[in-house]
Amino acid sequence: MTEKESKRRIKQILENIMESYFEMDNKWYILDLNHNAEIEFGKKKEELIGKIFWHEFPSNKPIWDNFHRAKQEKKHIKFEAYSPISMKWFEMHIHPFEDGSSVYFHDISERKSLEHDLKESEEKYKAIFENTVNPTMIIEEDMTISIVNGEFEKVSGYTKKEVEGTKWTKMACTEDMDKMMEYHRLRRINKDAAPKKYEAHLLNKKGEIRNIYLTIGLISEKNKSIVSFMDITELKKDEKELEKYRTHLEELVEKRTEELEDVNKALAESEEKFRELFNRADDMITLVGLNEKGIPGKFIEVNNVASQRLGYTREEFLNMTPADIVAPEKLLEIPENAAKLVKNDCVRFEIVHITKTGKRIPVEVVNHVFRLKGERVALAVSRDITERKKYEEELEKLVKDLKRSNEELEKFAYVASHDLQEPLRTIASFTQLLERRYSGKFDRDADEFMDYIVDASFRMKEQIEGLLEYSRVKTDQSGFQPVNLDMVLNQVIEKLKVFN
Numbered sequence: 001m002t003e004k005e006s007k008r009r010i011k012q013i014l015e016n017i018m019e020s021y022f023e024m025d026n027k028w029y030i031l032d033l034n035h036n037a038e039i040e041f042g043k044k045k046e047e048l049i050g051k052i053f054w055h056e057f058p059s060n061k062p063i064w065d066n067f068h069r070a071k072q073e074k075k076h077i078k079f080e081a082y083s084p085i086s087m088k089w090f091e092m093h094i095h096p097f098e099d100g101s102s103v104y105f106h107d108i109s110e111r112k113s114l115e116h117d118l119k120e121s122e123e124k125y126k127a128i129f130e131n132t133v134n135p136t137m138i139i140e141e142d143m144t145i146s147i148v149n150g151e152f153e154k155v156s157g158y159t160k161k162e163v164e165g166t167k168w169t170k171m172a173c174t175e176d177m178d179k180m181m182e183y184h185r186l187r188r189i190n191k192d193a194a195p196k197k198y199e200a201h202l203l204n205k206k207g208e209i210r211n212i213y214l215t216i217g218l219i220s221e222k223n224k225s226i227v228s229f230m231d232i233t234e235l236k237k238d239e240k241e242l243e244k245y246r247t248h249l250e251e252l253v254e255k256r257t258e259e260l261e262d263v264n265k266a267l268a269e270s271e272e273k274f275r276e277l278f279n280r281a282d283d284m285i286t287l288v289g290l291n292e293k294g295i296p297g298k299f300i301e302v303n304n305v306a307s308q309r310l311g312y313t314r315e316e317f318l319n320m321t322p323a324d325i326v327a328p329e330k331l332l333e334i335p336e337n338a339a340k341l342v343k344n345d346c347v348r349f350e351i352v353h354i355t356k357t358g359k360r361i362p363v364e365v366v367n368h369v370f371r372l373k374g375e376r377v378a379l380a381v382s383r384d385i386t387e388r389k390k391y392e393e394e395l396e397k398l399v400k401d402l403k404r405s406n407e408e409l410e411k412f413a414y415v416a417s418h419d420l421q422e423p424l425r426t427i428a429s430f431t432q433l434l435e436r437r438y439s440g441k442f443d444r445d446a447d448e449f450m451d452y453i454v455d456a457s458f459r460m461k462e463q464i465e466g467l468l469e470y471s472r473v474k475t476d477q478s479g480f481q482p483v484n485l486d487m488v489l490n491q492v493i494e495k496l497k498v499f500n
Contacts, residue, residue: 018106025100026071028053040086040107057085063092070094070101080108123372131368131379136228138219143167143184146224155231157205168227173201173209183216187225191218202229211236255282284309284363284382288322289375294338296322296378309384311356322380327352327360337367341378345369350385362389414468421464428457459494 020040022033030048038045041057048056054064062081070077077094089112092105129136135152137145145163153159156171163171172180183194196217202210212229219226287300302317310325323334330351340347346368353361363382370377431453439447 017104019104020106021102021104022048022053023100023102024053030056031100040088040090040105042086060084066092067094067101070096120373131370131381132228133366133381134228134230136226137163137168139168139184139225139227141188141223143169143181155204155210156202162205171203173203176200184225187216187218188223199232202231258282281305281381284380284384286317286322286380286382287372288378288380290338290341290369290378293335294342294369294378295335296338300372300377306382309355309361310353325353327354341367341369353382362386421461424457424460424464428454428461431457459491 017034018036020034020037022037023031025031030051030053033041033045033048041048043056060081060083062079063083066077066079066081074096076096078092080089080091082089088107088109090105091108092103095102095104129147130149132149133151135149135155137148137152140146145166145168148160148163152163156163158171169177169181180200183198186193194216197213197215200212200214202212204210210231211233213232214227214229216228217226218224281303282305284306285303286306287302288296289298289300290296298319298321299317302314306312306317307314312320312325323331326334333349333351337347337349337351340349346366348364348366350362350364353363355361362385364385365383366381368379370379431450435447435450435454439450
């Protein structure tokens with residue numbers, strides 16, 4: 001093959017490769033370029049050959065530095081750079097030779113965009129994981145804890161640094177160890193071979209044993225477990241009360257299980273999985289931007305529960321602020337809650353939401369502040385507490401009814417005590433009159449009987465007065481006083497005496 005034929009074939013190959021190609025001499029004069037390079041440069045070959053590259057395309061520092069380094073070091077250099085001319089990202093390869101250098105480059109803008117979107121998705125799911133209301137951790141196949149959230153630190157007493165990278169067995173009680181390790185093994189054989197939720201015990205940093213209710217899901221792609229739990233120690237102390245609310249607790253845990261299954265998908269580094277978690281949560285979850293005073297701006301993101309509960313579409317929400325869904329009489333509370341949020345980075349409060357149709361829904365809101373892409377944002381979890389408010393109103397009504405009943409009973413005792421003394425005074429008075437007029441005119445038994453009647457009348461009067469005093473116990477501010485129990489005992493014996 002002749003040299004001319006060889007050059008022709010090489011030129012044909014360079015013209016048909018997928019990458020853009022151009023060649024320069026040591027003084028930066030453009031010697032040749034292919035069709036793809038013409039497209040990227042936006043100029044024809046005839047316009048560029050013989051021109052100094054830097055005159056035609058003003059350099060930015062990264063490109064300039066790498067071209068000079070390749071020229072000086074006489075070695076191949078690969079780098080990525082952004083071109084402000086075409087507003088694209090390129091991967092560039094510089095191959096220096098004795099009289100110049102050849103440059104191959106191709107557009108990687110789409111890949112860069114995907115990398116940016118993936119990073120943003122990662123930030124979102126990490127924010128959800130860190131701010132979920134339950135203590136949560138991820139466990140590797142070898143039982144090592146890889147990550148825990150802030151709520152886990154609060155409940156266990158351990159810091160992230162103390163537990164991440166250690167085995168979960170250090171916090172398990174002896175009585176649960178065999179069962180939990182067997183479940184861990186079975187779950188990796190078949191994800192349905194072990195219970196997804198069960199009761200166990202947690203040994204916290206202080207050495208205290210806490211009763212917990214575990215919910216465990218498997219991230220199948222990585223063979224990791226995501227574990228969330230609720231501290232039910234206080235509930236276990238009162239088994240009767242626990243039984244009363246067991247049905248409600250089971251429902252709550254079931255809903256949390258669904259939420260955690262969504263977290264599993266989010267942790268598989270997928271935007272689709274993150275959004276499924278976000279939208280399948282039982283509570284309304286929103287993201288809003290904050291100004292320097294903590295006042296919320298427009299919604300950044302809302303889940304499906306928000307739309308279902310309040311009747312607005314996601315597009316409508318993104319043009320609204322939290323003030324647009326709060327009852328008018330509660331608007332003044334927004335600055336107060338914002339001030340608390342700025343001070344503590346977390347605030348819990350109750351407020352009233354208004355649906356698109358005007359329906360009022362009382363909610364409990366937990367707000368957490370974190371940074372997303374360098375900006376301060378608030379993650380708000382809003383729980384519908386309509387049923388709880390209903391129970392509170394019923395309890396308040398019951399207390400009022402009981403108080404009224406007690407007041408009426410006190411009044412009755414007071415009135416009855418007064419009214420009972422009137423016929424008693426009549427009995428005593430007329431018996432004493434009989435005694436004065438006819439004493440000695442009957443036999444001894446008659447005189448004794450009249451004495452008994454008078455004495456009994458006085459005792460009954462004392463009892464009525466005692467009842468009256470008892471009815472005043474709550475209103476009497478003088479307090480209790482010492483009583484001679486010997487005297488009381490003698491009086492009781494006297495009153496219970498059987499007369500023959």
